[in-house]
Amino acid sequence: MCICKIGMHGDKCDACCPGFSHFNSTGCQPCQCNNHSSYCHPQSDSSGQPFCVQCKPEYQGPNCEQCSDGFYNADSICLPCNCSGNGDPHISPQICHPDTGHCLxxxxxxxxxxxxxxxxxFTGDALARNCTPTGESLQ
Known part of the structure; x- marks a missing residue:
């Protein structure tokens, strides 16, 4: 039995641990998935870098570094867009600004x-999707 380098395991220390990926001849390197995935692809992409797979649903991109459609970046955390149920579905999939969360x-x-x-x-309750013309608008 051998003692493996950090990030490696197996009888011959020839496999990467979860959260690590092969990187050139240096062995296994930690995935750069920003803690939004625990698995990166064991092969490299066209840039020679490992890439993340199975990002959490609110994240996307080669390193799970971008917010998915329907989410916005709030201090490096992807939060769901909040348009009070009144966001236009025809501009889907991104209904809010990806950096501010303001509805588009x-x-x-x-x-x-x-x-x-x-x-x-209009008057009424926007949250209940009940905005009707005011009396002045009806004339």
Whole structure:
């Protein structure tokens, strides 16, 4: 039995541990998945770098470093877009700005950074998707 280098295992220390990948002749190197995946592909991509697979659902990219559609980056954490149920599904899949979380397009006569208010000329409850024209707009 041999004592393997960090990140390696097996009878001949010839396999990478989970969270590690083969990298050139230097052996196994830690995956650079930003703690958003525990598995990187054992082969390299076209740049010669290992790439992450099975990113958490809110992350994507070769190193799980980007937010998936429907999420935005809040201090390196991908959070779901919050458009109060009033985000335009036709601009899918990205309904909010990937850096700010502000909704890109509101529907149901709503407005606001998160489509949380009735638009000008409408009254009601935006969160209940019930914005109707005000009395002045009906004339």
């Amino acid at each position: 397009s509101c529907i149901n006569n709503t407005t606001g950074l998160h489509c949380e208010r009735c638009a000008e000329g």
